[in-house]
Amino acid sequence: VRAAVNDFFSRAELSQYLDQTNPLAELTHKRRLSALGPGGLRRIQAKEETRDVHYTHYGRICPIETPEGENIGLITSLATYARINKFGFLETPYRKVVTGKASQELVYLDAREEDEFYIAGADSIDKEGSFLSSQVIARYRGEIVSVPSKRIDYIDVSPQQMLSVSTSLIPFLENNDANRALMGSNMQRQAVPLENPEQPFVQTGMEGKVAADSGSAIRVKREGRVILVDANQIRIKTKSSTEKYKLSKFKRSNQKTCLNQRPIVSQGDRVKKGDFIADGAAICQGKLSLGRNVLVAFMPWEGYNFEDAILISEKLVKEDVFTSIHIEEFQVEAKELSSGVEKITAQVPDVEKSSLQNLDNEGIVKIGTRVESGDILVGKVTPQAEIEPTAKERLLADIFGEKAEKAKNNSLTLPHGIKGKVIMVRVFSQENKDDLPADVKKKVKLYVAIRRKIRVGDKICGRHGNKGIVAKVLPEEDMPYLSDGTPVQVVLNPLGVPSRMNIGQILEMHLGWVAKTLNTPMICPAFEGPKAKQIRALLKEAHLPESGKTVLYDGRTGRVFDGKVAVGYMYMMRLIQIASEKIQARSTGPYSLITQQPLGGKSRQGGQRFGEMEVWALEGYGAAYILQEMLTGKSDDPQGRTEIRKQIIKGKNLFDTQTPESFKVLVKELQSLGLNLEFWKNQKKLPIEAMEGKEAIKGKPLWKLSNIDRISIRLASPEQMREWSYGEVRKADTINYRTLKPERGGLFCEEIFGPSRNYQCSCGKYTRMEHKGVRCENCGVEIISSKVRRQRMGHIELASPVAHIWYARSYLPLLLGLNKKELERVICFISYLVIDAGQTSLKKLQILDEKKYQEHKEEYGEGSFQAGSGAEVILSILEKMDLQHSKDELEKELLQEKSKDKRLKLIRRLQVVKNFLHSGNKPEWMILKVVPVIPPGLRPVVQLGSGVVSSSGLNNLYQAVINTNNQLKHLLKTGAS
Structure with a gap:
């Protein structure tokens, strides 16, 4: 049962990792609807009509909240008041109209039932439930109609009935374009919980409900009096007992955000059932608080807020306005390896004592320790495989009479760019009977809390889809300021409003200014918010400019900016796309063993990928030398890297680049496939060995890629393959896993490959x-x-010829004029091919199955005709083939043939024959007598940090070929049939 449950949650299409970025993200994830999955639609097949909004969605599925990508319209969200009935259908509530008046009775209807009734909006009645007009706009069977009020059957319960939870948190939603409303509802789920959250000045009234339903905050179960409050618990004395509420402290969410609960009551306070006594992440005083209210001005500022860039005040950084806490998890395992058992210990070799001072006796960092990049979190040593001791080691062993145990420092250290505090350590071991893999003896998990202040590159947004990147952090004294000296905190680009049509942010900003001045939060539910006239009246009441604009002064010069500027308070959030997690720099570091290019990805200390389109961009600017550096010295030219470093040290800027390693790898891979690359200059063939530096003068190649006119590619003959080779590989062995030395005569033999x-x-x-x-x-x-x-390449001498897989289904059948499948049966020893028909009625190149072959053998007698199977038979035919004669014969047939299909086949055969004659390739080269072996440096075997030896997949393929070939040689030698 346990395995079945685990399999369901890990593999089921509809099973997802819970989004815990903030309480809203968790709540909306639990209310998500999907048209994909088992029994549902396939993304590719979903048409526009499937993804579009339908009238039956009203009150059941939100028309706004959906992903922006390929899942748009397929992944949706449950509307605020909707529920799922016992049959699995979505229902939405309505107030029943009785005798021309809306009653308090609620009736839940599904989409099919709703079609039979006239339903009016919630704004068509007054507070008493009476209709405001005798003629009412209503919905009936998907149409909007105007009917007498007496025909209305039901009334919507709320104007927000059609919206999801996330969408209903957007004030002035009706003033925003639908696309920006979609962005606003989605981005609220991406807001990181702040260290010091704040309630919005302009709310929609849903914030408290979301906080309560999310489960992140703690509410009182029974009325009583608070008798104890501390950081970890709250105790409340009720009439019958004392209740204890435990607070969750600094827990890590699935998205690495911090889930922490803070008490908001004091000792002696009276509390009622349902009251909030502790806030959770992104909750302030029992209301959802995803961001902070900041003083915003809409004006350009020297280009620093161009194209959605945002200018912010240094005050936001100093006062931790947008500071968030993130918790990173690190783990290390001590495994049982072939070379010994790894140990977690404080006795780490080749490490200074100062680096170990924060570790306890078991080698694990102490809780509460402040750690920085490079600090050791867990000390771990890995026993190394026995290797041949050096002369120095042998001397020390002779002097001290014993051999020191070889151990490698594999300690877990804090990655680059991270600084934080260790808040929790968990240890699992086989001794404690913890559930660990058989080869893992001990496992340690550590959690480090990191405070991340807002910085350039971070993404912030409002609730109206108005997102942007912090482009500059300006000192507080240099920010534009109001007439009373108050400096603006954020400067936004005014051009970001008209084209996006999200005017709701302007209205929120004006109303926020009023709320701040009057010290009163404003409640603006969707579709029920104040209009422009009411906002002007409120601005006047707060003694603020009715236009919402005011004079601003330049903080650097004190001069007045031209024209009045729109200023006010807007609620802004910091999104989880944090620059410090993505920024990466590299000078030198690890390189790919095969291509010699720098690795990719921050976790591997990789470089920045320079792709095809980036190359095009620099080509457009004619940046030839930068491109040359990017594609050689900074990429896969090891000699060029060394040369560049030397020239920089000497103060010169003339860099001599060599042939890129990736090109050399390509050449070797093509050669290993039996293809011969030839490089030409002025009709003269250049030796490939010179490019590789074998015949180099003072370490420089005799020629470079820039010297060549053309490259030709052709089939390689067996003689050519043997010429490339430095020796025959006879054994399937690779390396000795104990000493890590290459086995002699094997795939890594030093005698062959160097x-x-x-x-x-x-x-x-x-x-x-x-x-x-x-x-x-x-x-x-x-x-x-x-x-x-x-x-250096090697080769394998085959006991029996083999058809090259590339040509067995292409050129070979065409050249011989045989059916592909029938020829394949001959190659695989299933059928027979007639080589010489003799005096029989058989024809040359006729294919016989086993039964017919035996019948003809009995009919005509032994030796009356010659037939065989396997690639060896094909080889004998190809060696005797006269291409010029075949060409003449095909041309004659073509002149006589009238059938269109047969002519097409003859033309294709003739083209292949002509290609062979023109290129100088011989047909028998399509049958392999020799298999080239690619250099070992391009199919490496390496010992990982854990001691496990990892091998390239090519080695397994070569081993299979060698083992089969050796067995066949043995059978042929012993005369087996």
């Missing part, structure tokens, strides 16, 4: 550069740089 260590042979006789070019008499290894292991 030394694995610079200028050192395998047996240790030669270990210095002064022996360069010498071949060791004992192990046969040439003393040379280990870089040759990226260049």
